[in-house]
Amino acid sequence: MQDVHSDSLVSGNSGGDGSPLVARLRKLLFRRMLVGVSDGRFFLGVFHCIDKQGNIILQDAVEYRSVRQSSSSPMEQRCLGLILIPARCRSSCHVECSIDEQMSLLSLNK
Amino acid sequence: MANHQGGGGGGAGGLIGHASLPPPIPAGDQTVWADAGPLIVASCSELQDGELIHAENFSLFAAMSALEIMDPKMDSGIENSGYHSIEEAIENNIAPVPLSLDSTLDVQCILDVIDHLFSCEATWHKGHSLAQTVFSCIYLLRIERTSPHSLLHSYCRIMRAICNALVSVVSDARTNEEEDLFAMAYALPLKGEGDEKCLSILNSVEETISRQLRACRAQSSRKKSLEDIEPLQRNPDLEEGYCRALLCRLRFRKHYFHVFMCMRKPHGKGLELARKHVALCLSELSYMSKSLEFLRSLPYGSFQDDIESSTTASGCKPIGFDASLNSTLSAPGPPRATHILSWKKAVGYFQKLLHDLDFVCSFNMEPVLEDVLHYVVQFQKLQPDLVARTHLQILLVQDGKLCGKDSFHDVISRALALPELTADKEFQKNEFIVQLGQLIVSLLKILCTNIAWQRRKLGKILQDWGVLSLQLEMAFKREFGDRLNVMVDENMCMKVSRRLLIWTDEHTYWIASRFLTLGFELELYSPNEYCMVYWYMYVVLMRLMEKMQMRIAINSETCKRKREKKKDHAKDPARDGSLSSSSLLIHCYICLCEGLAMMLAALHNESKAFQMRSPFNGEEERFSQHFDLLQKAHVPDHVSYYLFKESTVHARISGVVKHNYFREAQRITSSLKGSFAGDPNRMLELQQLEQVAEHNRIALNVINQVGADDPSLRVSFEFTHHPHFAMAVVKRS
Numbered sequence: 136m137q138d139v140h141s142d143s144l145v146s147g148n149s150g151g152d153g154s155p156l157v158a159r160l161r162k163l164l165f166r167r168m169l170v171g172v173s174d175g176r177f178f179l180g181v182f183h184c185i186d187k188q189g190n191i192i193l194q195d196a197v198e199y200r201s202v203r204q205s206s207s208s209p210m211e212q213r214c215l216g217l218i219l220i221p222a223r224c225r226s227s228c229h230v231e232c233s234i235d236e237q238m239s240l241l242s243l244n245k
Numbered sequence: 246m247a248n249h250q251g252g253g254g255g256g257a258g259g260l261i262g263h264a265s266l267p268p269p270i271p272a273g274d275q276t277v278w279a280d281a282g283p284l285i286v287a288s289c290s291e292l293q294d295g296e297l298i299h300a301e302n303f304s305l306f307a308a309m310s311a312l313e314i315m316d317p318k319m320d321s322g323i324e325n326s327g328y329h330s331i332e333e334a335i336e337n338n339i340a341p342v343p344l345s346l347d348s349t350l351d352v353q354c355i356l357d358v359i360d361h362l363f364s365c366e367a368t369w370h371k372g373h374s375l376a377q378t379v380f381s382c383i384y385l386l387r388i389e390r391t392s393p394h395s396l397l398h399s400y401c402r403i404m405r406a407i408c409n410a411l412v413s414v415v416s417d418a419r420t421n422e423e424e425d426l427f428a429m430a431y432a433l434p435l436k437g438e439g440d441e442k443c444l445s446i447l448n449s450v451e452e453t454i455s456r457q458l459r460a461c462r463a464q465s466s467r468k469k470s471l472e473d474i475e476p477l478q479r480n481p482d483l484e485e486g487y488c489r490a491l492l493c494r495l496r497f498r499k500h501y502f503h504v505f506m507c508m509r510k511p512h513g514k515g516l517e518l519a520r521k522h523v524a525l526c527l528s529e530l531s532y533m534s535k536s537l538e539f540l541r542s543l544p545y546g547s548f549q550d551d552i553e554s555s556t557t558a559s560g561c562k563p564i565g566f567d568a569s570l571n572s573t574l575s576a577p578g579p580p581r582a583t584h585i586l587s588w589k590k591a592v593g594y595f596q597k598l599l600h601d602l603d604f605v606c607s608f609n610m611e612p613v614l615e616d617v618l619h620y621v622v623q624f625q626k627l628q629p630d631l632v633a634r635t636h637l638q639i640l641l642v643q644d645g646k647l648c649g650k651d652s653f654h655d656v657i658s659r660a661l662a663l664p665e666l667t668a669d670k671e672f673q674k675n676e677f678i679v680q681l682g683q684l685i686v687s688l689l690k691i692l693c694t695n696i697a698w699q700r701r702k703l704g705k706i707l708q709d710w711g712v713l714s715l716q717l718e719m720a721f722k723r724e725f726g727d728r729l730n731v732m733v734d735e736n737m738c739m740k741v742s743r744r745l746l747i748w749t750d751e752h753t754y755w756i757a758s759r760f761l762t763l764g765f766e767l768e769l770y771s772p773n774e775y776c777m778v779y780w781y782m783y784v785v786l787m788r789l790m791e792k793m794q795m796r797i798a799i800n801s802e803t804c805k806r807k808r809e810k811k812k813d814h815a816k817d818p819a820r821d822g823s824l825s826s827s828s829l830l831i832h833c834y835i836c837l838c839e840g841l842a843m844m845l846a847a848l849h850n851e852s853k854a855f856q857m858r859s860p861f862n863g864e865e866e867r868f869s870q871h872f873d874l875l876q877k878a879h880v881p882d883h884v885s886y887y888l889f890k891e892s893t894v895h896a897r898i899s900g901v902v903k904h905n906y907f908r909e910a911q912r913i914t915s916s917l918k919g920s921f922a923g924d925p926n927r928m929l930e931l932q933q934l935e936q937v938a939e940h941n942r943i944a945l946n947v948i949n950q951v952g953a954d955d956p957s958l959r960v961s962f963e964f965t966h967h968p969h970f971a972m973a974v975v976k977r978s
Contacts, residue, residue, distance in 0.1 A: 157298065160288040164300045169270060169278060172314060176322060179270055184299035184308060187292040189285055192299075192311055198322055199270055202330040210269060211330075213322075219311040228285060229278035237279040 160185070163230050168193060170220050171227035176200045178218060182230065189222030321572045331386055331570050340383035340565035342394050349478040352487050353543065354564055355397055358384065359494050360588050361563035362404055364556040367591035368583065369408075370598070370632055374426045377583040379408055380433050381568035388437060396491070399450040402443040403498050409435045410505050411632060420635040420693050427631055433571070444502065451495045458488035486539040490558075493532035500525040504602060508636050512649045513610040516640075520606045523599050530599075533558070534592055554587040594630075601633035608640060610648050614656050614685070615827075617641065618755070621692045623926050631695070638693035642686055653682030661744040662800045677717060677745065684709055688756065700763040703756050704874035710753040711878035717746045747795050754789035757880045761785065764871070765969045772962055773857045775971060776845035777868055780889050781875070783838035786831055788881050793828040826920040830927075833913040833934060837941075837970050840906030844945060844973065846893035847901050848960060851953035898945070898953045907942035911935055933967040940966070944973035951977070 168182040170191060177200075180193030196218045201208040272278045292298070313319045328334040344354035362385075365378040384391050384401050391398040412435060415421050416428040460474040461484040476484050477491070503522040507515030540559035541552075549555040549562050557563055568583060586594065604624055609616070624637060643649030647656050654673045658666035666672045684706065691702040721742045761782050764770055770778050848854045857864050868886045869876070876884070914935045921927040944960070951958055957978050962971035 154288070154291040156284070156288040157291055160284055161298050163281065163284075164298070167273075168281070174315070174323065177270060178314065184297055184303055185285065185289065186297050187289050187294060189289050192308055200322060200329065201269075203333050204329055208329070215312055217307065217311040218314055219308070220314045221316075224315040228281045230281045231272050231276045232279050233276050237277060 167231040169227075169229045169231075170225055172220065172224045173226050174224075178215070178220060180218065183217075189225070191220045191222075191225070191228070193218050193220065323572075328567070328570060331383060334383060334567060334570055335387065335390070339567060340387075340390075342384075342390055342397065344394075344397070344564060347479070349480050349483065349487075352478045352491070353559065353561070355400075356487075356490055356494070356540065357557045357559055357561050357563040358382070358397070358565055359400055359491075360557035360559070361566060361585070362400075363494075363595075364586050364588050364591040366404075366408075367594040368586045369427070370594065370630055371586065372424055372426060373583045375408065375412070375430055376433055376571045377568050378585065379404065380571060381566045383565045383567060383570070386434060386571065388434070395446070395450050396454075399443070399446040400495070400498065402437075402440060403447050403502055405435065405437065406440045406443045407498070407502055407505065409440070410502075410509075414505070414509065414639060415631065415635045418635045418638045418690075418693075420638050420690070421631055422694065422698055424631050424695065444499065447495060447499055451492065451499070454488055454491055454495070458485065458492065461485050461488065483543070486536075489532070490536040490540060493529045493536060497526055497529035497533060500529065504599075505636075508602070508606065509639070511643060513608065513640055516606045516608065516610070520603060523603045523606065526599050527596065530592055530595060537589075553589075556585050556588050556591075558588050598630065598633060601627055601629040602636060604629075605633060605637045605640065608637070610650070612648060614647070614660050617647070617689070618692070621689070622759070625692070625696065625699075626926075634693045634695070638690055641689045641693070645686070647685075647689075653685055654678050656685070657681060657745075657748075660748055661741065662803050663741065663744065666741070672741070677713070677720070680713055681745075681749065684713065688752075692759075696763055696766055700760055700767060703760045703763070707753065707756055707760065707874060707878040707880055710749065710756060711880055714746065714749040714753055715879075717742065717749055721746055744796075744799060747792050747799070751789060751792035751796060753878075753880055754785055754792060757785045757875055757878075758782065758789055760875070762969045765964070770871070773855050774867055774871065775962060776842055776849060776855060776893065777864070777889055778871065779838045779842035779845065780893065781872055781884070783835055783842055784881055784884055785875075786835045786838060790828050790831045790835065793831065797825055797828065826917055829913055829917055833910050833917070834970075836906045836910035836913065837934065837938060840901065840904075840910065840938075840941060840945075841971060842893065843896045843901045843904070843906070844898075844941070846896035847898045848948070848953060850894070850896055851898060852955075852958065852960075854960060898949050902945055902949045905942075907938040907945065910938040911942070914938065930967075934970065936966040937970045937972050940972045944975045947975050948973075 164182055166182050168180060168191070170178045170180075170193065172178070176198055178193060178196045178198055180196030182191070183194045184192040194217055196215045197212050198215050199210045199212045201210050203209075288298075297303075315323060317323055328337065328339070334340070343351045344358070345351040362379060362382055365381065369375055369378040380386060382401075384397060385405060388398070388401050388405065391401050412428050412430050421427050454477065456474055457477045461476060461481065464481070465485070477487055478484065500522040504519050504526060507519035507522060509515070537558045540557075543559060548560050549557070552560040555561075601624075604627060608620065612620075621637065621641070624634075629637075641648060646652050651659075652673075654666075657678060658664060658672065672678060687706060691699055691706065694702065761778065764778065845855055849856055857867065862870070865886045868889065914931045917931055918928070921931060948958065948960065955977075959976040959978055961974050961976075963974055964971055966972055
């Protein structure tokens with residue numbers, strides 16, 4: 136299955152790869168990512184894929200939801216596995232990194 | 246630079262992004278959360294259309310199965326009730342205890358809760374998840390809260406005990422392979438301490454209310470009440486109506502609970518009592534229906550939008566329910582739109598369920614396998630739902646024995662008309678007998694599943710039966726080979742293996758014929774395929790009858806010898822009689838199948854009707870699609886598409902008329918009426934078969950007179966009289 140689309144869909148040799156920004160984003164693959172969505176839930180999983188529209192796929196994702204409406208409420212969690220978070224409902228997105236590398240990894244200035 | 250404001254650093258807390266709210270989930274030990282939002286926005290804009298950034302292990306196919314967040318059809322965690330948890334809902338007074346401070350309103354609201362739970366239960370049985378139906382009730386989810394309110398508490402307790410009992414019986418029997426939502430109970434609080442006392446709690450509440458009813462009747466007839474009893478609620482005009490409405494609901498629950506408790510008693514010991522409770526349940530159901538008028542006339546509550554499809558008898562919205570609160574518990578199943586059945590439909594459902602359970606309870610616990618198979622098939626004609634089917638199954642196979650009484654080698658030795666083998670240890674340990682016993686168990690279990698699943702599974706186990714009968718045949722050919730030669734004498738050995746082979750073959754064909762007829766009930770065949778299906782049925786039934794007759798011949802031989810020995814005319818001739826009428830009935834099916842197959846083939850040959858002109862697959866492909874499982878199992882041997890073609894290619898209407906298959910079928914049905922007189926189900930079927938035969942005979946004559954090639958002739962087939970045998974309808978345009 137993988138072979139079929141590795142030619143057509145994968146960014147491999149096509150245009151965007153030349154961009155340093157895309158390369159930097161690619162480096163974040165396999166890192167733990169924490170995505171918040173518009174209804175207040177968070178999803179923590181391994182960054183697996185993203186497309187031009189910003190839809191993100193996470194692997195081994197866990198859902199966190201607060202038990203009450205107040206912001207200080209405790210959270211309950213459950214495992215969901217492979218999830219797709221559409222860009223339109225994403226309200227925040229964080230990746231896990233060491234304190235040293237966060238500057239170089241995420242800065243947009245270069 | 247658009248990230249990483251400090252948030253506590255290092256371990257717990259981690260670093261957080263600038264614009265978004267701080268993530269409440271701590272990062273790892275030496276790591277921080279850094280906001281990737283701006284990088285994502287910037288990088289994505291540089292991507293090409295359709296381009297993805299992904300890891301090497303990415304597969305588009307796997308990605309397709311990703312759960313889409315915020316999609317109402319996939320994401321069960323989506324926020325939609327306004328409350329984040331049951332506790333929060335309770336704090337907001339969604340499910341107050343008592344339901345109202347006004348005692349009349351309180352009773353009214355409880356009646357609505359009871360009725361809605363009743364509709365929810367029916368919906369659950371019909372295939373929705375427990376979490377989205379019965380356990381959408383907040384009172385049930387936090388049952389301890391209801392303890393100050395004895396009426397509500399007692400009802401919730403027994404409700405929970407019943408749900409728990411049903412979930413456990415269904416998961417034990419595993420009749421629910423396809424209807425798997427039924428037994429999904431995950432994190433629901435199904436069990437609780439003290440649930441075993443639910444009946445006594447309910448009884449005491451019932452006692453109180455019936456005293457209140459007596460008291461209010463005494464008052465209305467101006468007799469002085471002997472006891473000083475506090476009324477159920479404050480309005481004396483409504484007291485009697487409310488008491489009655491509550492009593493029938495509570496009593497229904499009580500008897501309903503008893504039904505299941507009795508049915509689970511081993512060896513069918515509780516069946517008789519269960520039937521009594523079924524009858525009582527049905528009478529309470531009719532009281533419940535009668536209470537509808539009273540409840541609808543009351544000026545309380547806010548009515549549901551569509552009163553006819555209302556989930557309560559009163560038509561009011563119940564309080565204390567929120568299906569979205571525990572929708573996350575229904576994972577891994579995607580959230581489904583659950584439409585709760587209306588209360589009236591729920592009453593209808595429970596009536597049907599109770600009648601089905603009554604049929605199960607009428608089961609005769611001294612069974613002969615043939616009768617059991619016939620019984621299960623009759624039961625499936627009622628189209629019973631999962632709960633009733635499960636209860637039949639646990640009755641049939643208990644502790645690896647038929648009805649919990651007879652081990653399967655007993656059943657087999659009886660079926661072989663060799664009861665002397667029962668005690669024979671070698672016979673019991675024989676490899677074939679053990680295997681055959683297992684095959685019978687799985688056959689019985691499969692026959693209790695829903696018909697779609699059943700057909701699939703029957704097709705699969707045919708192979709096992711086919712293989713076993715092949716092995717038996719080989720062993721037999723090796724002249725009572727080494728497998729069975731441990732028996733007392735060679736003669737016996739020969740007898741056993743021959744009978745075993747015939748019996749196994751007979752049942753293999755029986756399974757095949759059930760497989761084929763279920764196709765009609767599931768509407769799997771198109772009119773263009775009827776010809777091949779009836780032809781195949783004809784072939785299978787012929788073999789079935791052949792084997793049956795061989796068995797009859799052997800049995801009567803044995804009987805004769807026994808009678809000579811003992812001069813005893815006990816049971817066996819009667820058994821033989823019923824066996825030979827069963828084989829005669831199969832002969833009738835054969836006539837109908839052959840008649841229909843030939844008639845369809847003749848129409849195909851002469852008028853070019855019922856031809857397959859599908860651009861996708863031709864006749865031969867359809868043949869193998871329908872009969873693949875039978876062919877793989879060699880049931881019967883040497884049957885192929887070419888044989889089918891060969892035997893139908895020369896069919897002509899005039900020839901079919903001359904053969905008079907339908908006349909023959911009619912003749913058999915009338916001769917069978919005497920022997921089936923005591924069995925209303927079979928009498929009904931005879932009548933249906935007679936009508937089909939009569940109609941088809943006339944239709945055939947009309948076609949013959951008009952000429953099959955007449956372009957104005959229109960022939961279609963309908964199942965108006967019998968579910969498996971089509972009736973030809975002839976029209977001229």
